[in-house]
Amino acid sequence: MTPFSAAEFWSILRLSLWISGTAVLISSLVGIPCGVWLGMSRRRGKRLLAAVVHTGMALPPVVVGLVLYLLLSRSGPLAFLDSLFTARAMIAAQTVLALPFVVGITMAAVAAAPAELPLQLRSLGASDWQCRWTILREARHGVLLAVAAAFGRSISEVGAVLIVGGNIQGHTRVLTTAVVLETGKGNFEFALALGGALLLLALLVNLFIVGFSGGRPPA
Amino acid sequence: MTNKTCYQLKSLIKRQNANFALHIHRLDVLQGDVLALLGPTGAGKSTLLRLLAGLEPATAGKICFDDAPLLAAEMTLATRRRITMVHQRPLLLGGSVRMNVEYGLRLRSGQNRTQKVDAALDRLGLTPIAAQAAHTLSGGQTQLVAMARALVLEPEVLLLDEPTAHLDPAHVALAEKAIRQICQTRQTTIVWATHNLFQARRVANRTCLLLNGLLVEVGPTEAFFTNPAEPRTADFVQGRMVY
Secondary structure: OOOOOHHHHHHHHHHHHHHHHHHHHHHHHHHHHHHHHHHHOOOOOHHHHHHHHHHHOOOOHHHHHHHHHHHHOOOOOOHHHOOOOOHHHHHHHHHHHHHHHHHHHHHHHHHOOOOOHHHHHHOOOOOHHHHHHHHHHHOHHHHHHHHHHHHHHHHOOOHHHHHHHOOOOOOOOOHHHHHHHHHHHOOHHHHHHHHHHHHHHHHHHHHHHHHHOOOOOOO | OOOOEEEEEEEEEEEEEOOEEEEEEEEEEEOOOEEEEEOOOOOOHHHHHHHHHOOOOOOEEEEEEOOEEOOHHHOOHHHHOOEEEEOOOOOOOOOEHHHHHHHHHHHOOOOOHHHHHHHHHHHOOOHHHOOOEHHHOOHHHHHHHHHHHHHOOOOOEEEEEOOOOOOOHHHHHHHHHHHHHHHHHHOOEEEEEOOOHHHHHHHOOEEEEEEOOEEEEEEEHHHHHHOOOOHHHHHHHOOOOOO
């Protein structure tokens, strides 16, 4: 007897995609402009900000989960949001974890553009926004790498989503938390199958990203 | 060429670092002028062009463009789009040659883009490689594309920083012809930095010499080469070491 029905498996898969996809979307919408700004900035303090962003890449998921738990719990300052043990809390946790990857890798890709490029674009009549957009376009393979890395970080994350999501059947159970549950129950074969599904999902998303970058792997 | 002043430089100083500063006491560039900038490597030709393009601020002194002060930090987009510069080491964007040539027109949402791009490609002999990826081009081809993407904009002022340095004689002739055409039809003001004395003599109606950041002499090209006022100019045009 399998621990899950097919319907439940698809529901877990859909929820995993929904939560990680939304987290990556939010972190991309916030992180790409920040990364472009940091990558092009010549201001003092940029190195310090870059160090903070890089430290964010090493954030321990369980610590992020714990802090969010304390913020969202009944005695926490964000209790009014009533989000603990919901998909919203899981999206928030994954966004916090994915954001430094998007910002950091985008920043590195943009900073790798020749320093002379903005000047040459301006001398062809580009406005500041057109200049930034062109440089972002030139760095698009790096930006896609940032999105792919953020998705990888999100979809494979377990510590934070387990703490703030609670692994509730039909509500907050995603692929990684289901693997933890099945392993705990001793259903190793099923846990491995879920792990395989997780990998397959990550592969499909990355193939989509490679396709988006014109067939060239983001690098 | 008209008598209207395009650029007016007064007591201009640009300090690059502890070892180099550009000093120009006075320089006028008239509308429709083709001014050749001569001078050895490191004389300040590129620095001067960047100042004229408004890409860098002057340390002291004044640059007037079309009778209004040209301040790099306050330059409007409309003013910036009247001036186009071809850089010494042009950087092309990812994509095809055609896409690169079209870039400036797309920024301006200009009309008749296809015809203009076709004409610019044709003028510089780039039509056969229009679909080629820009990153596969040679140094000379890159310079031609950079020139085409500037010429297609038909700017009022064209600043050229050694634009033919990597070209063979046939392509140098092609580029000079294309630039001469735009100069004649649009009355474009051109400031052209070059190491090639013969080129300066061919293309410019006025020529100036920069040495160690100082403007040594400026005058009509023929007089500059045949009867220079400054002994250092005479030494330079005759190929004697003066720096």
